[in-house]
Amino acid sequence: MSFLKKLKDKFQATDQQEEVSDKYKEGLSKTRKSFSEKINDLVARYRKVDEDFFEDLEEVLIAADVGVTTVMELIEELEMEVKRQNIKDTNEVKQVISEKLVEIYQGNDDGSEETSLNIQKDDLTVILFVGVNGVGKTTTIGKLAHQLKSEGKDVLLTAGDTFRAGAIEQLSEWGKRAGVDVIKHSEGSDPAAVIYDGIQAAKSRNADVLLCDTAGRLQNKVNLMNELAKVKRVIEREVPNAPHEVLLVLDATTGQNALSQAKTFSQATDVSGIVLTKLDGTAKGGIVLAIRNELGTPVKLVGLGEKITDLQAFDPNAFVYGLFADLLEEE
């Protein structure tokens, strides 16, 4: 059985998975279309696999924000593979391309382990959200609170962004929408102190999950990154083994700077997973490939809109399936 067939079968194994991939296909339809359209374009234009072919393939991937470094590595590997298998026909090379991309997305294992959130069974789970300005931290917290609550969890939010105008009100509104409480101080107060209070409140109420919002900050602001590290230390001190997740929120429209974000935030706060937001736009989200390839940090959640339900667990298989659905269906 071919590799892609296997992948496809894996997907259609259960109804639930079918549903997931449909939701992905819907959310990613723009991504998938333009991406696979382009690959198909390429295939139609070039009968032969030659230098021009690879040059244009390189462009397609760069246009998807995969990142020059990753693309060049990928192309090199593809060229070798094509030579090794003595592939002359572009239709065949299509399969090799798909396999390679899946490989990068998935890493060595099937990825299912590391994409689920680390939620404690009986104890309090603390999740810290970090990221640059305007990427979707607060919105994602609202969405996740809703999701966890509908799973029967007792959720509490804490408004660690005491800096940006209206940030506390924004989180409060999400708390209202999700039907969960928000621990807050006034604007301008110490973020670490709010987080501390959030933890105490979560403990005394026996909450299951505490979601901590923080102010957006650019990764080159040393003071602000130190402040974030301090917030994390408070959590570490107050709850054993916490934070259970440090989620870095990345905007899918971001280009190469997302790599720098991932690197610096990881240094300051040991990022455990990525939330990739705004994938409902036309940005290709190819940056995930580069991040997976260069840093190995797993993507855990995907934002597909501004509604409270527009949050999906990141399923690498579904993601790749979404990207390549057209190609697969043609087989």
Next chain:
Amino acid sequence: MAFEGLADRLQNTIKKIKGKGKVTEQDVKEMTREVRLALLEADVNFKVVKDFIKKIKERAIGEEVMESLTPGQQVIKVVQEELTNLMGGDESKIAVADKSPTVIMMVGLQGAGKTTTTGKLANLLRKKYNRKPLLAAADVYRPAAIDQLETLGKQLDMPVYSEGTDANPVDIASKAVEHAKEEHLDYVLIDTAGRLHVDNELMDELIQIKQNVNPDEVFLVVDSMTGQDAVNVAESFNEQLDVSGVVLTKLDGDTRGGAALSIKAVTEKPIKFAGMGEKLDEIEVFHPERMASRILGMGDVLSLIEKAQENVDENKAKELEEKMRSASFTLDDFLEQMGQMKNMGPLDELVDMIPGANKMKGLKNVDFDEKQITHVEAIIQSMTSKERQDPSVINAGRRKRIARGSGRSVSEVNRLLKQFEEMKKMMKQMTNTQQGKKGKKGKKSKGFNFPFM
């Protein structure tokens, strides 16, 4: 590796050429290849890069580069010139309507910085042009968007027009303009909700607002960290709304900001302002030549730093780095730097390596000869230590005293102070971009030690 500047990238090719003492067409090809990679790593759209490279190749293969003694420098210069040309001149003017109020509409993707920039522009209009702006809260969708704008209004002590979240944004905008007329406010800045350029329903709402209030400016606000998609976003917003200008935000980060080039190339609309921070006074006029340097990885700054490093001791450099970052670089430091610079060799050569230096106001007219340096030293030495720490205290009277003390003219004193301000600004931008390089293998000691004066 990612995020190498062009100068870094060209190092190898340049080394090779140095050995040969002659530039071949093959060398130029290699160099343009590096230029291409540098631009792609800076997030310039690949189509824009393609056109651009074509232009560069033509110029580079011409005598200009082939017969130059320093082909590497020459390529960078050609690239930077073309890049600056492409990005257009300074155009920071904001329209003024014949009949008050002037209406400005802010549009863009989610989280780009529209609301913050609305506050910044209002602040600028009042501070610099003595205007009385009204902020209009036409984002009824994002949770607490109105609270956010109202908070900014409070911080600025400026009126905000809002009707809550049940009203229609088109009505809010129209009524805000009416309200401004009644209250004799002369600018209305309309904050709209972030939206995807492919969201037809919401794009339609913007078109309606535009038809209703007939704005004098439509500013597209774009996050400078945007990747390849910037062309689609800019093209689409521009097609549907015929924007009048662009504001690039979050340039205080370490992104190269290639999106600037992409946007300019597809819309041909001027980039007017640069957002340089979260605070309400952190907005600047957009400088195309600085942006060009930034996209290229600060042009030759890296080699300049390398050169400087041989002469500056490590601790001093660290100290300076800290000062630049915190923007506490004073005239005393300036004086010390000049001393070090004297040890570095021909000044003209050094200054030439500073990207955009020849185009920078203030630097343009300065002849960097040793005599000049002595004059500058004399001027600074005639200042009190308080003046050196905080030049803003230097009023007209003090300027006269300093001129007398140093035996120079008042206009020379003025020029030096202006130059120093300009330099601090440049440093701020450079340290921002340089910081991204921190933590890179083998590059630890590099960074901001930038004692070019």
